[in-house]
Every structure is written in structure tokens, then in C-alpha cells.
Amino acid sequence: MDIWKRSLGNNRLLPSLLAGLILTGILLFTHFATAADITIPYEVEIKGVEDRELLKGMEDIADTVGLKDNPPATVALLKRRADRDKEQFERLLRAMGYYSGRIEVDVDQDDRPAKVVFHIETGPVYLLKSFDLNLGDQPELKQEDLLLSPDRLGLGPGTPFRAGQFLNAEKKVIENLQMMGFPFAKISERRVVVDHGDRTVTAALRAEPGPTAQFGRVEVTGLESTNETIIRRKIPWKEGDRYNEVLLELLHKDLVELGLFSTIAVSHGESLDEEGRLPVRVAVKERKYKSVGAGISYRSDEKLGVNFSWENRNLLGEGERLGVVATFSDLTYAAEASFRRPSFFREDQALTLSSRLAEDKPDAYTSRNLANSALVVRDVTKALKIGGGLGFKHARITQLGESEDFNLVSLPLQLSWDRSDDLLDPTKGGRLGLQFAPYMDLSGEDLQFSKGKLNYGHYLKVFRSPSIVLAGRVTMGALSGAERLEIPADERFYGGGGGSVRGYAYQSLGPRVGAVPTGGKSLLEVSLETRVRVTEKIGLAFFMDGGNAFEDITPSSGEELFWGAGVGVRYFTPIGPFRFDIAMPLDRRDGLDDAFQIYISLGQSF
Structure with missing residues (x-):
């Protein structure tokens, strides 16, 4: 310790030591900084x-x-x-x-x-000389029985040989055998022989179909509050039917669509039972079936809008849904309740009961109303649904200083067809919606009229990278059976707003008395939008909308479409794109239309 003290006490040694340490640090820093910067572009x-x-x-x-x-x-x-x-x-x-x-x-x-x-x-691409499929332990089976000719497999003589096509053929052979009742089918041998002399390839597969099987007992596990009946109703086969792997996939898809389970596994047993049948196991894990939500939107005409919701997706244990929504904005105060009962008398049919109490107050009118409906909807196909039912609506409507009561009974009919690929952000396919309803007023007035509306949207992806989607929409509506002003104001047609013609205030287009919109007997709207995915999270939209409501069921010579155009930004989230649009009226009316309108909400505009 004394030696150390004496060394530190040497005035010449301490500065030299510090200087050496500093110099060493500088050299090391310079070395690593330079090394980090040296690359070979x-x-x-x-x-x-x-x-x-x-x-x-x-x-x-x-x-x-x-x-x-x-x-x-x-x-x-x-x-x-x-x-x-x-x-x-x-x-x-x-x-x-x-x-x-x-x-x-x-x-x-x-x-x-x-x-x-x-x-x-590269040299020349080698061509396939021949392809042979051997079905091993089922010699009575032939390749034709699988409906898989070499040409359908992409392995016809004279075609360029692709390893990916050969592997895909393996997959198709197994899939077809499993569809024909061979659950344990497998590929036991694959052979590819390359002949460099004539630049050809000879390929062969040997499949082992294994034993045939029939569907056996179905075991369901993992249920807590859900009735097992709802799963068993979805099973698309009967015990003893010939095994078909596709039916397992169909059951899995149908269970996913119920929205009741967070995980679903549908699998067959590893061996046949004593009766030669194959047991099936359905293992599920129930998701939380109660939820509370809140949403917010903004439009220049509506200002800030908020909504609150509550839903029970498994009310009675068989997938019944009960939901309540409350909405508040400058244009409406509303409370709505709905109940949906799936498998209503038929597996492909559902009953929906709904009730809405509201005060709607756009510039055109004020409507205090209570509307109730019962609707039965049937799934004709996965894409096509049809429905019909009964509706009743009581409303007190004030327009141009005059109030009138209505008690409307209606028979609503609807048809929907949806082949789009996504609910909130479609990139391909189309959607068609058609609604029609006759109305009769029970208030003592001899008022009867019919209302119909058609909407079609189509989506086309024109580029993959960057993703560019062209989206188009057309909407038409018509009222018949009564004079325009005899029909309740909240059942007439109006144009303008975020879901109509952007750039114009909500329901501001159509016939007017002074500055007050009075609604029309017909409606026509068109939209064209280009959607560009700039990054994984950010997108842009460029759009033009046109539309108007007309006094009669067909437009007269003096009635034309109003056009609006604008741009938008999309921020993509796991639940859908967050949308910000700004639009300008191209046919701006002095004293009526603002210079622009802003729209903020979730999901694409259509």
C-alpha cells in the first residue's frame, strides 16, 4: 500500500498514465468506428x-x-x-x-x-417423357378413378418438367384418395429419372391408399357453456357414411363461422375401431362471448359521433346473439337492440328481431321514431342470402314546420350476394344488395307505397406491388305508389355524405324548398376510387363520387348529377383500415355547400 501511495505521489507519473489511457481510448474508438463504417457496396x-x-x-x-x-x-x-x-x-x-x-x-x-x-x-428445359402413378395395395383402383389424368396434374407428356408441379401432384393424389374414403393414404415412393441424352424426364409416384373407412363416432371436447347440439347440427355426415376428408374441413369452417370458439381442431383417429369405422374428434376452446365496445367518427356535416355497444354472442348456449348499441351525434340519438337466433327451423336459416328508438334530425326533417322488425334470412349459398319478414314503425316527422304521425306496416324483402375477399378492406370480387318493401299506413290515411334500392360494388386489384385496387360502386333507388310529399320524409331519398356523394353535406342533395332538402322519389349514385397501398401500414385513396335524388321516379331533363372529388389516407390495423378522407364539391352551390368535407371512420368507404 505504501508503494502504491508513493507511486501516485509522483507528479510526473500520474499525468503520463492519464495521457496514455486517453490516447488508448481514442485509438480504440477510432478503430471500431472506422471498422463499423467500412463496407463493400x-x-x-x-x-x-x-x-x-x-x-x-x-x-x-x-x-x-x-x-x-x-x-x-x-x-x-x-x-x-x-x-x-x-x-x-x-x-x-x-x-x-x-x-x-x-x-x-x-x-x-x-x-x-x-x-x-x-x-x-440455362440450357433447354427438359420435357416430361412419361408420368406413372402406382396405387400399390389397391390394384383395383385406377388413376382414372381419382379423376387425375397426367394432363390435369400438369404432368402430361411433352410438358416442361417442374419439381413444384410434381410435388403438387403428390398432394392432389393424397387429397383425392382421402376424398374417396382412404384416410391413411400416403406416398411411399417417388422417382425422377433424368435422361441427358434426349433431355427428358421420367417421373413416377407410388401411393399406398390403405384401408377404406366409414365415419364413426364423433367426440366433442372443450365445451363449457355452449350446448353440444350446436356442434352436432353442423356435422355434414352421418355415422356409417364413407369417409371424406373434405367434410372435416367443411365442419371446421362452419364452426369458425359461428364465432363461438377461439381454437378449433377437427381430426380423425389413428386407427379404425372394431366395426371398421373411423372415430372423429372435435376439440374446441370457447372464446369470451360477452363484449363491450365504443366507436368514434367525424364528418364535417355530422361533427363528432360516438357509439357504445354491448353484445352477448352465446345468450342461450346455442349461438344466439343479443346486442345493444347507443349512438350519439349532431344528426341522431338512437338506441337499438337486436336478437339473432341461428338454425331457425333450418340449419341454413336465422331469425333476427330488432328494435330501434331514435330521434333523427338532419337538415331535411326531424323524426322521432320507434321501428321494430322480424326478419328470416336463409343462406342459399355461401355468397347468396335471401330474407323476408314483417316491420312496424311509428314516427312523428316534422318538415318545413309541419308535423305528421305515421304508423307504417311493411313487408321487407332482401337479397345479398357477396363474393368480395374482405369485409372492411376488399381487394377483389363484388357485392350486391337489393332491398324492397311495400308499406301501408295504419293511421287512417289511405297511404300505400313501395320502396326499392339496389347497390353494387366491385373491386379489382390491377397491381400486386405496390398494391393498387380499383373500386367502383353504383346505387339506385325508387319509390312508387304515392305522391312524393305524401311519403314520410324519412323514407324519401337524399344524396350527399360519407356513404353517398363525398364533398356535399349529409342528405343535402335532391329537391329543395329554399334551403331545406325535401327528398326525392328516386336516387342515383356512382363512385370510382383508386386505392394504393404505399407501405404495409399506409395507403392512399383517390376518388370521385356523383349522385342526386330526383323529384320523380325517373330524372327529368333539368336534374343532373352532382360531382365531388377528393383524396384520402388509410392506416391499416388488424381490425381494418382507419380512413381519413377530404373531398371537395365540384358543383358547389353558393350559400349551400362548404369548400370541403372531412370524413374519419373505420373501414373503406364502400
């Missing part, structure tokens, strides 16, 4: 590939392409990266049928940036 070129599918496949798997923005620190590492890609390319050439292909790679480190060039001689 480079360019990549793939030469000699005319097959676009092959070229894209190479670009997709190449580290030299995918990691180009993260260049290596040394030329040796760059060469190693290129050599790995060469091996990947050679495997891809063979998988695509180019069995005589050759690859050379050059790394020119003298250029700045460095150049990585792949020189590829």
Missing part, C-alpha cells in the same frame, strides 16, 4: 436468363439481391454471399427443369460500387 446483375418466372425466382432467393442494402464488410464476405447464391441458383435451375444449366459468378472489386455478375447458361 455493390451492384448485382443476372445475365442470360430469358425465362421471366425463373429470373424472378432467382431474384427472390438471392441474398446478394435481398441484402444489397446491408453490404458486407469485406470482399471475401461478398464472394461468400455470391457463392451461396450460386448454389441456390443451381438448385432452382434443376427444380425448374433446366438440368444442363451452368452458372459462373464474377465479383469485380475494382469498381466502385463493386459488381457481382452471375453468368447463367
Whole structure:
């Protein structure tokens, strides 16, 4: 300790020691900072590939392409990266049928940036000479029985041989055998022989179908509050029917659509039972079936709108839904309750009861109303639904200073067809909605009229990267059977607003008395929108809407469409796109229309 004290006491030694430490730190910092900054930027070129599918496949798997923005620190590492890609390319050439292909790679480190060039001689693609399918332990089965000819498998004589097509054929053979009652079918042998002499490939598969089976007992596990009957009603086979794997997949899909379970597993047993039947197990885990929600929206005409909801998705244990929604905005105060009973007399049919108490107060009128309805909807197909029922509505409506009471009985009919790919963010397919209802007033007035409305939207993805979707919509409506002003004001047609013609205030388009909209007997709206996905989270929309409501069932010569145009931003979330639109009226009316309108909500506009 004394020696250490004496050393520190030396005035010349301490400054020298500190200076040495500082200099060492500076040198180390400079070394690591410089090392971190040294990289070998480079360019990549793939030469000699005319097959676009092959070229894209190479670009997709190449580290030299995918990691180009993260260049290596040394030329040796760059060469190693290129050599790995060469091996990947050679495997891809063979998988695509180019069995005589050759690859050379050059790394020119003298250029700045460095150049990585792949020189590829693909050679000719080898053609399939023959394909043979052997069904092993079921010699009485023939390839024709599977409805899988070589041509349907993409393995017809003379076609370019693709490894992916061959693997896909394996999958189809197994799927078809499982559809025909062979649950344990498997591929026991695969053979590919390449003949470099005539540049052909001979391919063969040997399948072992195994024993045939019939459906056996179904065991359901995991239920807590849900009645097992709701699952058993969905089973699309009877015990003793020939086994078909597709029916298991169909049951799984139908159970998912119930919305009652967080996890679902439908599987068959590992062996046949003593009766030669195959047991099936359905294992589920129930999801929480009660939920509380809140939503918010903003429109220039409506200002801030909020809603609160509560729902029980399994009220009586068989998937019954009871929901309550309360909505508050400058345009409406409403409370609505609905009850849905699935499997109403038929498995493909549902009963919906609804009741709505509201005060609606757009610029056109004020309506204090209570509306009740009972509707039965049947699933004709997965896409097509039809429905009909009975409705009653009591309303006191005030327009232009005059109030009138109505007690309307209606027979609503509806048809919906939906082949779109997503509820809130569709990118392909179409949607059709058709509603029609005759009305009769029980208030003592001899008022009868009919109301119909048709809406169709279509979606087309024109580019995948970046994703660009063209969306179009047309809406038509008509009222008949009574004079326009005899029909209740809240049943007439109006145009304008976020779901109609953006750029114009809600229900501001159509016949007017002074500044007050009075509604029309017919409606026509059209929309065209281009949706661009800029990043994974951000999208843009460019749109034009047109529409108007008309005094008669057909537009007169003096009535034209009003047009609006605008742009929007989409922020994509797990529950759908968050939408912000700003639109301007192209046919702005002095004293009536603002310079622009803003719309904020969840989901695409249509």
C-alpha cells in the first residue's frame, strides 16, 4: 500500500498514465468506428436468363439481391454471399427443369460500387417423357378413378418438367384418395429419372391408399357453456357414411363461422375401431362471448359521433346473439337492440328481431321514431342470402314546420350476394344488395307505397406491388305508389355524405324548398376510387363520387348529377383500415355547400 501511495505521489507519473489511457481510448474508438463504417457496396446483375418466372425466382432467393442494402464488410464476405447464391441458383435451375444449366459468378472489386455478375447458361428445359402413378395395395383402383389424368396434374407428356408441379401432384393424389374414403393414404415412393441424352424426364409416384373407412363416432371436447347440439347440427355426415376428408374441413369452417370458439381442431383417429369405422374428434376452446365496445367518427356535416355497444354472442348456449348499441351525434340519438337466433327451423336459416328508438334530425326533417322488425334470412349459398319478414314503425316527422304521425306496416324483402375477399378492406370480387318493401299506413290515411334500392360494388386489384385496387360502386333507388310529399320524409331519398356523394353535406342533395332538402322519389349514385397501398401500414385513396335524388321516379331533363372529388389516407390495423378522407364539391352551390368535407371512420368507404 505504501508503494502504491508513493507511486501516485509522483507528479510526473500520474499525468503520463492519464495521457496514455486517453490516447488508448481514442485509438480504440477510432478503430471500431472506422471498422463499423467500412463496407463493400455493390451492384448485382443476372445475365442470360430469358425465362421471366425463373429470373424472378432467382431474384427472390438471392441474398446478394435481398441484402444489397446491408453490404458486407469485406470482399471475401461478398464472394461468400455470391457463392451461396450460386448454389441456390443451381438448385432452382434443376427444380425448374433446366438440368444442363451452368452458372459462373464474377465479383469485380475494382469498381466502385463493386459488381457481382452471375453468368447463367440455362440450357433447354427438359420435357416430361412419361408420368406413372402406382396405387400399390389397391390394384383395383385406377388413376382414372381419382379423376387425375397426367394432363390435369400438369404432368402430361411433352410438358416442361417442374419439381413444384410434381410435388403438387403428390398432394392432389393424397387429397383425392382421402376424398374417396382412404384416410391413411400416403406416398411411399417417388422417382425422377433424368435422361441427358434426349433431355427428358421420367417421373413416377407410388401411393399406398390403405384401408377404406366409414365415419364413426364423433367426440366433442372443450365445451363449457355452449350446448353440444350446436356442434352436432353442423356435422355434414352421418355415422356409417364413407369417409371424406373434405367434410372435416367443411365442419371446421362452419364452426369458425359461428364465432363461438377461439381454437378449433377437427381430426380423425389413428386407427379404425372394431366395426371398421373411423372415430372423429372435435376439440374446441370457447372464446369470451360477452363484449363491450365504443366507436368514434367525424364528418364535417355530422361533427363528432360516438357509439357504445354491448353484445352477448352465446345468450342461450346455442349461438344466439343479443346486442345493444347507443349512438350519439349532431344528426341522431338512437338506441337499438337486436336478437339473432341461428338454425331457425333450418340449419341454413336465422331469425333476427330488432328494435330501434331514435330521434333523427338532419337538415331535411326531424323524426322521432320507434321501428321494430322480424326478419328470416336463409343462406342459399355461401355468397347468396335471401330474407323476408314483417316491420312496424311509428314516427312523428316534422318538415318545413309541419308535423305528421305515421304508423307504417311493411313487408321487407332482401337479397345479398357477396363474393368480395374482405369485409372492411376488399381487394377483389363484388357485392350486391337489393332491398324492397311495400308499406301501408295504419293511421287512417289511405297511404300505400313501395320502396326499392339496389347497390353494387366491385373491386379489382390491377397491381400486386405496390398494391393498387380499383373500386367502383353504383346505387339506385325508387319509390312508387304515392305522391312524393305524401311519403314520410324519412323514407324519401337524399344524396350527399360519407356513404353517398363525398364533398356535399349529409342528405343535402335532391329537391329543395329554399334551403331545406325535401327528398326525392328516386336516387342515383356512382363512385370510382383508386386505392394504393404505399407501405404495409399506409395507403392512399383517390376518388370521385356523383349522385342526386330526383323529384320523380325517373330524372327529368333539368336534374343532373352532382360531382365531388377528393383524396384520402388509410392506416391499416388488424381490425381494418382507419380512413381519413377530404373531398371537395365540384358543383358547389353558393350559400349551400362548404369548400370541403372531412370524413374519419373505420373501414373503406364502400
